[in-house]
Amino acid sequence: MRRAAQEATLLITVVVLALVVWFVIADAENREIETRLGFSLQVDVIDLGSNLAVVGDPLPVSVTVVGREEDVESARPEHFKATVSLRNRSAGRHSLPVRVEAAEGDVRVRAVQPETAVVILQETVEREVPVVVETSNPPPLGFRVGASEVLPESAIVSGIATEVEAVDSLVARLDLGGATVSVERSVLLEARTAGGGAVTQVVVNPRFAQVRVPIDQELFRRTASVLPDITGTPAEGYRVSSVRVSPATVDVLVSVDVLDAEVRVLTQPVDITGVEGNVATAVALVFGGGAAPAGDSDTTARVVVVVEPVITSVRLPVDIETFGVREQLELSFAWPLTAQVTLRGPVALISALTGPLEPIQVNLGSYATGRHRIDLSWTPPEGLELVELAPTQVTVTLNAIPQPEPEEPTDPEVDESPDEEQSSAEEDESE
Known part of the structure; x- marks a missing residue:
């Protein structure tokens, strides 16, 4: 036990x-301590009348608090709120009590130093001020910033007269960040003086503006050659002699990445399949390779394709024929009987030559007997050129046709003399 x-x-x-x-x-x-905080609090103004503005900011205050040591040591400025109420206050100078409240933590406010704040109130004025866009960090080379668009284009600035009058513009600052496409953003408006200084003691309504900054690829003007696009081939025996295009050059707009490259502009295709003559037509221009027509440049061109026959030469035999020999004459000798002609002309015409050529006609009607050298002449087929005729002469010999010798006349035999005939007749009559 x-x-x-x-x-x-x-x-x-x-x-x-x-x-x-x-x-x-x-x-x-849980031991509580009392101490003055190691920081000051900015005093905020509340319950301000709609037509009043505060001139300057109230002086900051220091605060003595009571609370657990842990809470006091962890206190921060954002844990407290110091305010003065301007309810029912008019324009003028006012000394008002400062109220400090702990927003967080188990800390109580024991004292505020100073206990009051001096606030100066003035009646407010307002005016309309234009909005100006300021950009920074522009796009890289080859891109350009266009004219900014902002809505609204102006805003109302209100505050004490001296501050409002100091405002020259409301600046919407927009960082483009090197963008290569258009930028659109809601931007805070900042009141600025004419010298660029900030004006903070005013109220801006609305506080934000919608800003759009167009960014386009920058184009450079260059001169480009116009190249005709010819398709097909002419008819057989024809060829393209030359091609002309008007205008020969046009102005184009190109981006920076093709600025140093050769820029060409083509025409729409011109088909010459099977043609036997010149082709002239107006066609549209085709802009490619990053090029675009300049505002005042031609967008059509006139193309002239000169088509001509293919020219060749050929050597052919031609018979020599004679005619018109005078009566009582005969051709006893003619040499040569053929000549050689060299013809020049389109392949198509020369290829069409079939059979023997028209003979060379030699008229002997004006020549007498004897040996003669006669110049030759010959007319080529239409469309062909006579380049050479060889030989150029023909040798002929004309002789008289031999005539038979006339027979000598013979006397008829006389059987009876006239006297005998007469006596015989008389005898017959008497009988």
């Missing part, structure tokens, strides 16, 4: 000691 009593007494003693230790530790952890 005694041992059990001793053990019970020991247990009670241990429990009591544990409770004492716990209370001591808890008291140390």
